[in-house]
Amino acid sequence: MIHVAFEGEPQMEIQSIRDWNRKWRRIAPLLWLIATAAAAPVIQAAEDPLIMGVFPRLNASETTKRYAPLAKLLGERLGRKVTLVTSKDFPSFWNGIDEQRYEIVLYNQYHYIRSAKNYQVIGHNKEFGKSTIAGVLYVRKDSGITDLTQLRGRTVLFGGGEDAMIGYIAPFYMLLQAGLKKEDFISQFAVNPLNSVIGVYRRQADAAGSGDMVVGQPAMAKAVNFDELTALAVSEQLLHLPWAVRRTMPAQLRESIRSILTDFENSAAGKEVLKAAVLTGIGRADDKDYEPHRRMVRAVLGPTLAPR
C-alpha cells in the first residue's frame, strides 16, 4: 500500500467510479512521460523550454488539465516555452527534485523545506482567497475528547503520509506541543486530509489530522455532518503550497517568472488559467515565509527532515 501526502489542496476533485481502474492510473502518466521524453530533444533544440514539475497529488491527466494552460500562458508571457511535466508517483517526482530536472516546480511545503538547498521559493498558492492554511485535529463531539492529552492511547488518523504538511506534520506538531510522544497514540494514515475527517466521522478513529480547508469542501458536505465534529486543536496559519525555481536559474529569469505568476490574478487571461488550476491567485513568497513550516518539520521529523 502506498501512502501519499495530500497538502493544502482544498479543491480536491474526486474521480468518478469509472476512473477507479488503477491500471489506467498507472499507465497514463507513463504514456505521458514517454510522449514528453520523445518530444524533449526537439523542443530543447528549437526553444530551450523551461521544465515545470507539479507534484502528483492528482493523476497526470487531471494535473495536465489544471496546469497546462498556466504553463502555456507563462511561456507566452515569458517568451519562452514552458513544458509541464507530470510524475506517475511521488517517488519519481521526488527523484526529479533530487536531480533538479525541473526549472519551475509546484509542490507541498514539506517538499520545499526538504529541497530548499536546490530550489528557491518565489510564490505561493492562494486558494479560496486565502494564502494560508492551518493544521487541525478533529474529534467527534460525542467522543468526550476535549483535550489533546485525552488522545493518549487513542487512534489518530492522519490525512496523508509522514510528508503531508497539513495532514500529518502540523497535527503531529500540535500533539508534540501538548506533551504527547509518537508512541503515546496509534497513528494511522488516510489517503488525504478529507478522508481522515470522514474516518473520524465514521468512527474509524478517535481523531483526524487534517486542515481547516476541509470545512466547506463540496465533497465533504455530502460525506460529513460537521455539526457532529469539533476542532480539538488548530495550528498556526501556514503559507500555502510554494512555487519554486531552481537556484541555479538566472535572477532575471526567476524574477520574471515570479512577476508573471503573481500578476495572473490581474488579467483576464491570468484569471482563466488560475481558474483552470482551481486557484484564486499566486502570491509572492520568500524562503523566510516558510520558517514556521521548517520549524514544525524539524520538530516532527528531526534534523534530517526525512520521514522516519
Add this chain to the structure above:
Amino acid sequence: MRLNLGAKFTLTVLIILAGTMAANTLYFLDTSARFHEQQLVERGRALGRLISLVSPDAILGFDFLLLNDYTREVSSQQDVVYGVIVSPQGLPISSYINASDPLIKKRLEAASSTEIPKLLQNLGGHDKLIQMEFPITQNDVLLGRFLVGISRQSLQSEFRRQLIVQILVMVAIVLFLSAAIHAVFRFNVLFPIRKLIAASRDVGRGQYTLVEAKSADEMGLLTRAFNAMTEEVRQEQAKLHRQANFDTLTGLPNRMMALDRINMEISRARRSVQRFAVFFIDLDNFKSVNDSLGHAVGDELLVATGARVQAILRDSDTVARLGGDEFLVLAPDVANEVQVEEIADRLKKAISEPHDLNGRKVVAHCSIGIALYPDNGQSVETLMANADNAMYQAKGTAQGSAIFFTEEMNTRLHERMQMEQDLNLAIEAGQLALHFQPIFDSSGQHHRGAEVLLRWHHPERGAISPAVFIPLAEATGQIVGIGDWVLEQACRSWSAWHKGGISPGFLAINISRIQFRRRFSKRLAELMSIYGIPPGALELEITESVLLDDHHQVAEELSSLRAAGLTLSLDDFGTGYSSLSYLKRFRFDVLKIDRSFVAGLPNNPDDVLLVKAILAMAKGLDLRVVAEGVENHDQLSFLAAQGCDLVQGYLLARPMKEEDYLSRLKNLQAGVEPLRLSASRNQRTNSTS
C-alpha cells in the same frame, strides 16, 4: 334464466378459455416475476461482488471518498435502495441511500449517518426489499461488509402493468375466440338443429319434411338419421292410419272411417242439397257358420262378402265392415227410394249368391236396414242408429229382407228402452212374481210338480207378457239377475212348503242360455245348500238355444248339474234346429213336447206322427216326456194312450199365484180337492218357458 344451446356452449367455452388463459397468465406472470426477481438478485450479487473486489484498497487506505464513490455508483443503479459498507464491527463507513425511494423516504427523513444501522434494521425483512450482504476481505481478513438493498417496487409495478396488459390481452383473446367459436357453432350446429326442430314440428303436424344433409360429420349423420326416422314415422303413421281406418280382415274401411265418410258426405250433401243412403247389413246366422264350419271359414265368408258388395257398388259408394258380421254401405247422391231399393236388392242378391268356401257351398243371407239423409237423420249418430234400428227390425222378418227406417221403429225402440229401464227396477219394486202351473201324470189324476212361471205386473202397463220382457232381459243381460231371483224365490218357496209339511213335488224352472254362461251350477248348488233343497226337487228346463253356445262349456255345466242330481229337461223340443243331435250329444232326463205339436192332437195326422215319433224316441232313450199345452180331454187321452209321462195345460190347471198354488197343494195333500179338469180349448193364456 333460460339459456339456449348456443349461449350455454359459448358460455362454457368462454369459462374454459378464461380459466385456461387466466391460469396461463398467472403462470406467465409468476414465472416472469420469478425471473425478474432472479435478475434483481443477480444484479445485487454482481454489485456485491464488484464492491467486494474494488473496496479493500480503499478501506485499507481509509479512502472514504472513493468508497463513497463506489457506493454512490452502485446505489445509483436502478432498483437499488441503498448500498452501505460497514466495518467488521458493523459501523457504516460508506453509505448511499436512495432518498427518493418511497419505501424508505420517511425513514430516511429522520435518519442520520449514525442511524443507518437502525434504518437497515428497520428495513429488515421488508417484503418489498431484497437485502443482501457481501463480505469484503483481503487475504482472508474481513475488512468489512457490503450491504445492498434492492427494491421490488419496480418489479411489482411491472408485475401490475403486465397483469393489466395480460388481462386485457386475455379478455380480447377470450372474446375473440368465444365469438369465433360461437359463430362456427351457430353455423355448424345451431342452424342444422333449428332446421331439425322445424322439421320435427312439421312431423308433429303430420307434415313429413326432410332436411337436407350437407355435411358428412355427426350433424350430417344426425340429419340423415332424422330423415330416416321421419320416413319411418311416415310409414308407421300410414300403417296406423290404415289400422285405425281399415278392417284388417277384409281390407275395407272400418267403423271409424265409415263414420268419417258419412260425416263428410253429410257436409257435401248439405251443400249440394242431395240425399244419400246408409245401408246397415248384418249376415243372418253367421254364428252358425262359425260354429259349424269354423272361424276360418267364417272369416273367408266375411272377406268374400265384402268383396262382392264392393264389386257391385259404384266407385263413389263406400262399403265398410263395422265389426263381426256387420257391414255398412254408404251410397251418395241417390235420387229416390226406388233407387235405394234397387241398390238393396243388388246387395241382397250379391250376398246370397252361394260361396265356395274351403270346398263347401255356403249360402249367406243378410238383413239390411236403410236410413236416408236427410229424411232419417242429419247426423252420423242418428243415421247410424236408425239404420241399425231398421236392420234390427229386418232381422225380425224373413231372411234377406231390407227395411227402410221409419219413425215407428224409433217409437218401438224407445218403448223397449223404457221397458228395459223399468225392468231394472222391477225386482226391487216387487213387480215380479212367481206363478206355478201344476204338472200331472198322463192320467191327469196325480200331481207331480209345477212349472215355475215368471210374471211382471207393470204399475202402469199392467201385466206384461214374458214373451215380451224375457227376450228383452236376455238381450240386455238383465236375465242373469232376474233368473237368479227366480231360482232363489223358487227354492225359498219349495223350502217353506216343505218345512210346512207339504209335499210340493218338483219345480220345473226355465233357465236362460245367458244364465248358463255365468257359473250357473255353482250358484244353484249354493242356493240348494242354503234352502235345503234335495236334488230331485228341481228340474231345469233348458231350450235348444242354450246348446247353440260353446259345446264344451255347456257340456261341463250340464255335467255338473247332473252330478248334483238335478233333473234336466229339454224344453220346446222339436222347434229347434237339430234337436236329435243335441239328444245324442248331451244327456237329458226329460223332453218337453212343445205346445205347437200338442195343439193338433189327435186330429192332425202330422202332429200325431210327430208326437208318436217323439214319444217312441224318448222311450228308446229312456227319457220321460212332458207334454205342454194340454187343453182338452182328447189331447190328454191321446197322450196317455201313447205313453206320455206327464202333462200340463189349462185342461188340468192354469198358472196360479203362489198362495193359490199352496192352497191347491194343501188341498191335494189333504185329498179334499179332486182333479178338476176345468180348462176349455179356447182358454189359452201366455205361459212362458
